[in-house]
Each structure stands twice: as C-alpha cells, then as structure tokens.
Amino acid sequence: MNLPKYLNIMTAALKVSNLKKTYKNGTVALKGLNLEVEAGEIFALLGPNGAGKSTLIGIISSLVTASSGDVEVFGDNLTKQRNKVKSHIGLVPQEFNFNMFEKPMDILVNQAGYYGVPRKTAIQRAEKYLKQLQLWDKRKSMSRMLSGGMKRRLMIARAMMNEPKLLILDEPTAGVDIEIRRSMWEFVEEIANAGTTIILTTHYLEEAEQLCKNVAIINHGEIIKNTTIKQLLTTLDIETFILDLDKKPEADLLKALNAEVTDENSIQIDVPKSKALNESIKTIDEMGYKVLSMRNKVNRLEELFYKMTQEQKNEGE
Amino acid sequence: MKGNNLVALYTLCRKEIVRILRIWSQTILPPAITMTLYFVIFGNLIGSRIGQMGGFDYMAFIVPGLVMMSVITNSYGNIVSSFFGAKFSKHIEEMMVSPMPNWVILFGHVLGALARGLMVGGIVTIISLFFTQIQVHNYWIVISTVVLTSVVFALGGFINACLANKFDDIAIIPAFILTPLTYLGGVFYSISLLPDFWQTVSKFNPVLYMVNAFRYGFLGVSDVSLTVAYSIILTFVVVLTAICLYMLNKGIGLRS
Numbered sequence: 001m002n003l004p005k006y007l008n009i010m011t012a013a014l015k016v017s018n019l020k021k022t023y024k025n026g027t028v029a030l031k032g033l034n035l036e037v038e039a040g041e042i043f044a045l046l047g048p049n050g051a052g053k054s055t056l057i058g059i060i061s062s063l064v065t066a067s068s069g070d071v072e073v074f075g076d077n078l079t080k081q082r083n084k085v086k087s088h089i090g091l092v093p094q095e096f097n098f099n100m101f102e103k104p105m106d107i108l109v110n111q112a113g114y115y116g117v118p119r120k121t122a123i124q125r126a127e128k129y130l131k132q133l134q135l136w137d138k139r140k141s142m143s144r145m146l147s148g149g150m151k152r153r154l155m156i157a158r159a160m161m162n163e164p165k166l167l168i169l170d171e172p173t174a175g176v177d178i179e180i181r182r183s184m185w186e187f188v189e190e191i192a193n194a195g196t197t198i199i200l201t202t203h204y205l206e207e208a209e210q211l212c213k214n215v216a217i218i219n220h221g222e223i224i225k226n227t228t229i230k231q232l233l234t235t236l237d238i239e240t241f242i243l244d245l246d247k248k249p250e251a252d253l254l255k256a257l258n259a260e261v262t263d264e265n266s267i268q269i270d271v272p273k274s275k276a277l278n279e280s281i282k283t284i285d286e287m288g289y290k291v292l293s294m295r296n297k298v299n300r301l302e303e304l305f306y307k308m309t310q311e312q313k314n315e316g317e
Numbered sequence: 318m319k320g321n322n323l324v325a326l327y328t329l330c331r332k333e334i335v336r337i338l339r340i341w342s343q344t345i346l347p348p349a350i351t352m353t354l355y356f357v358i359f360g361n362l363i364g365s366r367i368g369q370m371g372g373f374d375y376m377a378f379i380v381p382g383l384v385m386m387s388v389i390t391n392s393y394g395n396i397v398s399s400f401f402g403a404k405f406s407k408h409i410e411e412m413m414v415s416p417m418p419n420w421v422i423l424f425g426h427v428l429g430a431l432a433r434g435l436m437v438g439g440i441v442t443i444i445s446l447f448f449t450q451i452q453v454h455n456y457w458i459v460i461s462t463v464v465l466t467s468v469v470f471a472l473g474g475f476i477n478a479c480l481a482n483k484f485d486d487i488a489i490i491p492a493f494i495l496t497p498l499t500y501l502g503g504v505f506y507s508i509s510l511l512p513d514f515w516q517t518v519s520k521f522n523p524v525l526y527m528v529n530a531f532r533y534g535f536l537g538v539s540d541v542s543l544t545v546a547y548s549i550i551l552t553f554v555v556v557l558t559a560i561c562l563y564m565l566n567k568g569i570g571l572r573s
C-alpha cells in the first residue's frame with residue numbers, strides 16, 4: 001500500500017539488514033546482523049564484551065566501513081545518502097574522542113558548525129545543553145580537567161548539537177556515579193519524550209530496565225534475542241545468593257542446600273524465583289548455623305548473558 | 318556552495334587558526350627564532366664573505382629562499398600535527414560523523430596550513446627587514462607562488478597524516494624528504510654554481526622551481542623558467558588534491 005509519507009508512521013528509525021563486518025586483521029565482528037528499531041522508542045542493545053555492539057554503532061555512524069549489508073536510518077540508505085543519514089544521527093561513543101586541549105564550549109560550537117549550524121545558534125544551543133547536563137560551570141575549563149563523568153556528559157551534549165532524530169549512546173553511564181547516572185536517565189527520558197529515538201548500550205541491566213521497552217541481545221556478532229525487556233526478565237528465574245555464615249560449613253549443610261563453598265565461611269545457593277528463600281534459611285538455622293550477611297551473587301545481566309550464550313552453544317550442537 | 322558547507326568550512330578554518338594562535342610558542346615562535354639565526358649566521362657573518370650571488374648581496378639573495386623554506390615546513394607541519402593529532406586522539410571522529418563533505422574537511426585544513434605558512438612567512442619577512450632591504454619586483458608572483466607552494470605542502474602533509482599510524486611516521490617524511498629537498502632546492506645558492514651534472518639533477522627537485530619563482534618575484538632573477546615553474550606547481554596542486562580526496566572518500570587511514 002502506498003500511503004502518503006505523513007501517514008507512514010511505521011517508518012523505522014533504524015533498519016539493519018544482513019550486516020557483516022570483518023576487520024582488516026581478520027576479526028569477524030558482525031556476522032549478518034538484522035535489527036529494527038522503531039521511531040520514538042528507547043532501545044537497549046545489550047551484549048557481553050566484544051559482542052560487536054560498538055562495531056554496529058560505528059558502522060551506523062560512518063566511523064567503520066561495513067563489509068556488506070544494508071543500513072537505513074529513517075528510510076535513508078547509509079551508502080546512497082550518507083550525508084543525509086549522518087545529519088539524522090547524534091553519537092556518544094564508548095571512548096572519549098574530543099580534543100582534551102579544547103574547552104567544552106568550543107567543542108560544542110564547533111561540532112554544531114560541522115553540521116552547518118550557524119555560530120550564533122550554535123552558541124545558544126551549547127548553553128542550553130551545557131546547563132541541562134550540569135557542565136555550564138566548566139564551559140571554559142580545558143576538557144582534560146573534567147572528571148570522567150563530566151567528560152561523558154560533555155559527549156552527550158556534543159551529540160545533541162545537531163538535534164538528532166536518532167541518538168546513539170554507547171555505554172553512556174560507564175564510570176558515572178549513581179546520582180549523575182540518575183540525572184542522565186532523566187535527561188535521556190526527557191529527550192525521548194521530545195521525540196528523539198534512542199539506542200543505548202549498557203552493561204547495567206537496571207538501566208535497560210529503567211529506560212527501555214525493547215531490547216536486543218547481541219553475541220558474537222549476531223542478535224540472539226530481540227524482545228521486550230519484560231519478557232527478557234522473566235527468563236531470569238533463578239537467583240544466586242551468597243551467604244556469610246558464622247562458622248565453616250560442614251558437608252551435611254552443603255548437601256542439604258545443594259550449595260557450594262565460595263570462601264572459608266561462605267556458601268553459594270541457587271534459589272528459583274518460585275521458591276521462597278525462607279526454606280533455605282530455615283534449614284541453615286536448624287543445622288545450627290547463623291547467617292551473618294547475604295548478597296546477590298552476580299550482576300543479573302551477566303547471569304542473563306551466561307544463560308543465553310549457553311543456550312546458543314547448546315543449539316549449535 | 319551550500320550554506321551548510323560554508324558554515325562548516327568557516328568553523329573548521331576558525332578552529333585551525335585558533336589552534337595555531339593558542340599554541341603560538343610551538344607554531345610561531347620556533348620558526349621565527351630559527352630564521353633569525355639563519356639571517357645572523359648565513360646572511361650576516363658568512364654572507365659578508367661570500368659577496369654576490371646571482372647578482373645580488375648574499376643576504377638579499379637568501380631572504381626569499383628562507384621565507385619560502387619556512388612557509389614550506391610550517392604549512393606541512395601544521396596540517397600534519399593538526400590532522401594526525403585529531404586522528405591520534407580520535408577527535409577526527411567529530412568531523413567524520415558530521416555531514417560535512419570531504420572536500421570541506423580537506424579545504425578547511427589546507428586553509429589552516431596556509432594561514433600558518435603565511436603568518437610565519439610574514440614574520441620571517443619582517444625579521445629580514447632588520448638585516449637587509451627588500452625590493453619587490455612583482456607582487457603577483459610573490460603572492461601566487463607563496464600561496465600555491467603552501468597549498469602543495471599542505472596537501473602533502475595531509476596525505477602523510479592520513480597514512481601515518483604513529484608519531485614516527487610524521488617525523489620521517491620531513492626529515493628524510495622535505496629537509497633535503499628544501500636545502501638542495503636553491504634556498505642558499507644559485508644552481509649555476511653547480512657542475513652541469515648536479516644542475517641537471519637539481520632540476521628534478523620541485524622545490525627548486527618554487528623557490529626560484531618566489532625569488533623572481535622579489536629580485537627579478539631566476540634559475541628556471543617561470544612557465545615551467547607554475548606548470549609544475551599547479552600540476553602538484555591538482556594531483557595531490559585528487560589523491561587527498563580519493564583517500565578521504567575511501568577512508569584510507571581513517572575508517573577501519
């Protein structure tokens with residue numbers, strides 16, 4: 001059906017088809033990746049180290065050349081209309097990539113200039129985003145002097161200078177304290193509400209949980225799961241706890257709980273979501289031990305990756 | 318030219334010039350000091366014993382050569398350190414993600430290098446006034462040769478910066494190619510002093526044509542024909558521009 005463009009609300013913000021990338025040294029980073037991100041959403045791209053997230057982002061933002069495949073951003077083809085695609089995108093890369101000897105204000109105004117934003121408008125915009133990202137006081141400091149979290153926020157402000165339709169954030173909250181992280185979440189939600197589509201990679205599951213509706217998990221250069229975050233979290237049905245006891249656990253306790261020793265006085269137990277933790281604690285109590293403290297074993301995301309990559313391996317066998 | 322591109326070009330040029338002025342103690346001061354030493358030593362102390370060269374005082378003869386030499390090294394040096402620096406610390410990505418066309422990236426950097434070349438060339442010229450009088454035979458020739466030569470070496474420096482992977486790579490070309498070519502390019506002597514064989518060899522050195530055409534603008538004498546000089550310089554401009562744009566389009570040395 002040929003709908004007029006203004007009715008075509010289903011235009012995807014990003015459409016990646018069969019994207020492949022082999023680096024010059026022979027590393028295969030993407031193996032025919034397919035992905036679609038709807039306009040207007042905050043989309044999480046998750047995956048373990050080396051999965052290919054930054055490579056994918058690099059290709060979309062013209063920093064890496066694809067070996068083959070197609071990328072469309074808001075219906076514009078990357079290879080055929082590269083400059084148009086570039087003008088849709090704002091990029092916050094994983095690694096710092098600004099001139100450490102320049103001032104934040106100059107970095108922002110110059111970036112806008114590269115997009116053709118006249119200097120006067122650029123200065124106003126820079127002021128707006130420096131203030132929103134709490135960097136206004138630092139506008140005239142040498143960027144080298146900013147803290148890690150400030151540097152990251154500077155890159156977010158820089159990515160906003162062309163008021164992009166698609167903002168790509170590659171681990172924006174790495175090395176950022178809790179307070180700033182929360183204020184960054186607020187900022188991201190704010191600009192998403194204003195209509196910007198956002199793609200986010202992160203190693204914090206809470207972050208994806210907090211911000212995103214849909215997620216894709218990428219591993220070894222392929223999407224292994226593309227679903228809603230809710231759906232994803234239900235697959236996490238076992239939680240692992242570490243309990244610190246008042247004395248060295250004997251074999252009978254370990255057997256009763258099906259636990260492993262992790263440390264002199266600590267044990268690790270797997271508890272399915274369907275089962276209450278009370279039972280285990282009760283057993284421990286009955287056998288004459290005290291639980292001094294308790295914590296979750298791993299970051300849930302790691303657990304998730306581990307599970308999925310295991311599944312992927314099993315399927316492959 | 319589209320408005321957007323004009324804004325981008327202006328931004329880039331402005332940034333390059335701000336950079337030159339911000340680090341003036343690395344960009345402007347050293348060449349001024351070196352050239353003053355050349356004037357004192359070669360021009361004054363040794364020059365007074367040499368007497369005439371090409372029909373002029375030795376001092377008057379080497380001023381255009383030394384100005385050109387400083388324009389060449391500074392144009393080249395500026396683009397190499399600015400562009401390779403951007404590559405090394407990755408802020409080149411700021412340009413690469415933007416819709417600014419490749420020719421704007423190239424032109425902006427070349428204009429920056431030209432600005433540095435002219436600034437330093439101007440300062441060296443002013444310093445030379447303390448040692449000798451300068452006459453100008455033809456302003457057009459002076460200006461056109463200095464601008465074109467600066468552009469040629471800016472383009473060369475750009476290619477060097479694209480291909481370089483480490484700081485050594487940007488030191489090698491200036492040390493092993495640029496310096497010998499300029500020293501043997503008739504900056505300090507007229508090639509008529511050389512034996513026939515070396516005169517012929519010298520004629521394969523493009524810098525000779527640039528220095529002589531420039532000197533002709535001041536003194537009205539040259540070892541080479543102006544037509545040949547301009548043809549060579551313009552050919553370099555065209556060929557090097559084409560190579561630079563090709564490399565940018567292919568992302569050679571820039572995109573993995």
Ligand SMILES: Nc1ncnc2c1ncn2[C@@H]1O[C@H](COP(=O)(O)OP(=O)(O)OP(=O)(O)O)[C@@H](O)[C@H]1O
Nearest residue numbers: 023025027029048049050051052053054055056573
């Ligand atoms: N420039 C490069 N040259 C060669 N190989 C590379 C290059 N960049 C990345 N790789 C390789 O490509 C693979 C994917 O890397 P990529 O940076 O895309 O992973 P990632 O998912 O972003 O990981 P992380 O979570 O650690 O950031 C890795 O094996 C990496 O070593």
Ligand SMILES: [Mg+2]
Nearest residue numbers: 053054055094
């Ligand atoms: Mg990465």
